[in-house]
Amino acid sequence: MTDRSDVKACVGEREPDPSDSLRTFGAVVQALREHAGFSRVEFGTLVRYSKYTVESVELGRRMPDERFVERAEEALGNTGALRKAAGHLTRGEPGLAAWFRRWARLEKVAVSLCTYECRLVPGLLQSEGYMRALCEEDIPPLSDDALETTVRARIERQQLLRERPNTTFDFIVEEAVFMRRLGGIEVTRDLIDHVLAAVAPRNVTLQIMPANAEHHACMAGPIQLLETPEGSWRGYSEGQENGRLIADPKQVSRLHMRYARLRSQALPPKGSVGLLERIRGAL
Numbered sequence: 001m002t003d004r005s006d007v008k009a010c011v012g013e014r015e016p017d018p019s020d021s022l023r024t025f026g027a028v029v030q031a032l033r034e035h036a037g038f039s040r041v042e043f044g045t046l047v048r049y050s051k052y053t054v055e056s057v058e059l060g061r062r063m064p065d066e067r068f069v070e071r072a073e074e075a076l077g078n079t080g081a082l083r084k085a086a087g088h089l090t091r092g093e094p095g096l097a098a099w100f101r102r103w104a105r106l107e108k109v110a111v112s113l114c115t116y117e118c119r120l121v122p123g124l125l126q127s128e129g130y131m132r133a134l135c136e137e138d139i140p141p142l143s144d145d146a147l148e149t150t151v152r153a154r155i156e157r158q159q160l161l162r163e164r165p166n167t168t169f170d171f172i173v174e175e176a177v178f179m180r181r182l183g184g185i186e187v188t189r190d191l192i193d194h195v196l197a198a199v200a201p202r203n204v205t206l207q208i209m210p211a212n213a214e215h216h217a218c219m220a221g222p223i224q225l226l227e228t229p230e231g232s233w234r235g236y237s238e239g240q241e242n243g244r245l246i247a248d249p250k251q252v253s254r255l256h257m258r259y260a261r262l263r264s265q266a267l268p269p270k271g272s273v274g275l276l277e278r279i280r281g282a283l
Contacts, residue, residue, distance in 0.1 A: 023060035025085050030058040032076040047071035096153050100243050103236045112227035114259055116172040116218050123154050127194035133183030169204045172266050175211045178279050185283050192280040207266035208275050217261035
């Protein structure tokens with residue numbers, strides 16, 4: 001989650017955000033239903049669910065229960081396809097915003113990850129106290145369960161830094177992000193200590209963009225880039241309530257050029273660590 005993205009992921013009594021598996025299962029149900037010549041009302045009568053439930057399942061908005069799957073199988077020919085497909089259904093990753101999940105899955109197999117952030121400390125580097133401070137600032141307020149789910153999801157995502165020593169992680173973060181005392185001085189001290197420990201391994205680098213920099217290549221906003229095992233690159237752009245996976249080579253190339261120029265403008269890793277230590281000492 002860089003990020004504000006996973007802060008927005010709440011799990012309440014609402015139906016789950018559609019996952020790829022839910023959409024795929026729903027599309028299969030709809031195709032089989034239409035092939036059999038049933039309307040949603042007629043099919044709902046056969047499986048003893050309302051047409052609205054049938055619609056929700058077909059659109060990937062609702063997790064079908066076992067009774068729905070069994071009755072749908074019987075009504076649509078007993079091929080076993082729906083029973084087998086139902087075994088692979090997931091609601092998506094709890095605690096991650098729906099628009100961020102595709103990027104989060106790509107992160108797990110990436111050989112290189114590059115992040116520039118100007119709003120807050122990137123999710124992979126956040127301390128738990130900082131995570132909680134972010135969640136507590138969310139509007140509308142998160143429920144206690146949603147807050148805990150979000151924090152757990154972000155902590156689990158940070159396992160990437162420990163479990164992928166052959167993946168390179170490069171971060172560029174604005175100095176102002178560390179100057180903002182979100183959650184108070186103790187939370188900020190703990191955050192900086194956490195970041196310093198997180199960037200200590202050889203495969204992780206942090207560069208700080210100084211507040212007095214006269215040149216800046218990324219005034220358009222945050223950037224995330226990753227390299228897949230096949231050697232292709234993807235980008236990710238995020239705003240309020242949305243995120244966009246970028247695969248177009250020309251767009252990704254432009255992001256690459258901006259990130260590369262920004263690396264030359266930011267403090268080097270050793271100088272960045274020194275600046276963080278000075279900020280920590282002044283708290």
